[in-house]
Amino acid sequence: MARAVLLNPGPVTLSARVRAALTAGDWCHREPEFAALVRDLNAGLAAVYEPLAQDYEAVTFAGSGSAAVEGMLGAFAPDDGATLVVANGVYGERMARMLSALGKPHHVAAHDWLAAPVTAQIAAWLDREPGITHIAMIHHETTTGRLNDVAAVGRLCRARGVTLLLDAVSSFGAEAIEGADWNLGALAGTANKCLHGVPGLSFVLGRRNLWRGPAPRPRSVYLDLRAYHAAEHGDGFAPFTLPVQVAFALREALAEFDAGGGWRARHAAFRQRARFVHRVLTAHGVSTLLPVDEYSVVLWSYRLPAGRSYQHLHDGLKADGFVIYAGQGRLAADIFRVAHMGDITGDDLARLEAALGRLLA
Numbered sequence: 268m269a270r271a272v273l274l275n276p277g278p279v280t281l282s283a284r285v286r287a288a289l290t291a292g293d294w295c296h297r298e299p300e301f302a303a304l305v306r307d308l309n310a311g312l313a314a315v316y317e318p319l320a321q322d323y324e325a326v327t328f329a330g331s332g333s334a335a336v337e338g339m340l341g342a343f344a345p346d347d348g349a350t351l352v353v354a355n356g357v358y359g360e361r362m363a364r365m366l367s368a369l370g371k372p373h374h375v376a377a378h379d380w381l382a383a384p385v386t387a388q389i390a391a392w393l394d395r396e397p398g399i400t401h402i403a404m405i406h407h408e409t410t411t412g413r414l415n416d417v418a419a420v421g422r423l424c425r426a427r428g429v430t431l432l433l434d435a436v437s438s439f440g441a442e443a444i445e446g447a448d449w450n451l452g453a454l455a456g457t458a459n460k461c462l463h464g465v466p467g468l469s470f471v472l473g474r475r476n477l478w479r480g481p482a483p484r485p486r487s488v489y490l491d492l493r494a495y496h497a498a499e500h501g502d503g504f505a506p507f508t509l510p511v512q513v514a515f516a517l518r519e520a521l522a523e524f525d526a527g528g529g530w531r532a533r534h535a536a537f538r539q540r541a542r543f544v545h546r547v548l549t550a551h552g553v554s555t556l557l558p559v560d561e562y563s564v565v566l567w568s569y570r571l572p573a574g575r576s577y578q579h580l581h582d583g584l585k586a587d588g589f590v591i592y593a594g595q596g597r598l599a600a601d602i603f604r605v606a607h608m609g610d611i612t613g614d615d616l617a618r619l620e621a622a623l624g625r626l627l628a
């Protein structure tokens with residue numbers, strides 16, 4: 268197989284410069300140059316969004332995006348209040364499972380996977396349960412591709428003095444994010460989705476006063492992000508070994524991201540790819556699962572064409588070098604997903620159009 272083009276929601280097709288960064292050298296993670304690199308990464312991550320640049324601080328640590336979400340809930344979901352989880356897909360439901368496993372008080376505003384969170388219902392939860400001090404929600408729910416209306420929930424959080432904890436794992440770097448306007452306490456992200464790094468490092472951005480304020484009892488030694496915060500913002504050394512080469516790649520990916528125009532440019536590039544793929548699939552009679560204006564720019568879900576299995580579509584595309592993604596859970600039999608992240612060229616898209624033409628003709 269020649270070039271592999273990943274159309275799954277991370278890991279992504281790497282740019283040549285990010286791939287080359289993996290071989291930048293053999294470094295010890297306890298040497299000052301590595302501490303400086305980690306400080307640079309944390310500063311670079313905090314600078315991605317202007318509204319977060321002043322008041323939020325990042326910690327970077329080893330793990331996939333779920334480790335960042337679980338670490339964020341461990342560090343910021345309260346014991347002396349309660350968290351309302353807004354769930355409309357696999358990832359929202361996973362946050363509720365994490366809070367159960369962590370033994371933290373929570374409620375779940377459960378929605379159908381095809382439904383948008385209803386802000387009025389979330390407000391009613393806050394009226395009914397005055398103990399709710401935090402809302403945990405997914406920004407881009409990758410289960411369907413829906414961009415949840417975090418702005419509406421964030422305004423509610425701000426009006427009610429409720430702290431927002433956001434899973435931005437599949438939106439960070441490609442969708443708009445506000446800080447104070449949403450009363451954002453913290454968000455979780457990862458290196459290997461919209462930022463175009465390699466898997467192995469994730470991060471949490473938290474409001475400075477919350478990192479330094481009263482802490483819930485840690486449930487984990489390894490995933491105690493407040494210990495990472497104290498260490499990385501102290502002498503710069505994380506408490507445990509970080510994947511050094513993955514850090515090189517993230518540094519390069521952030522440099523490429525900044526040089527390319529930051530999150531707005533990436534948003535525009537992903538949107539263009541989304542529209543291209545949508546046009547091609549529509550021409551072959553394939554329809555979207557959600558109304559198109561409800562999607563993020565990062566990933567869209569499509570109904571499997573009548574009489575074609577996911578396996579047929581997947582295997583046919585893979586033979587041509589493209590990897591698509593299946594639906595999860597009860598959607599597995601009905602949909603496929605196409606993500607728009609990674610170093611994808613116009614030539615790749617033209618070849619994708621031809622491959623889909625052969626397969627769906």
Ligand SMILES: *Cc1c(COP(=O)(O)O)cnc(C)c1O
Binds near residue numbers: 276333437
């Ligand atoms: C990818 C993703 C995660 C993390 O998944 P991992 O497999 O742990 O990297 C979390 N939340 C959302 C919304 C995601 O898309």
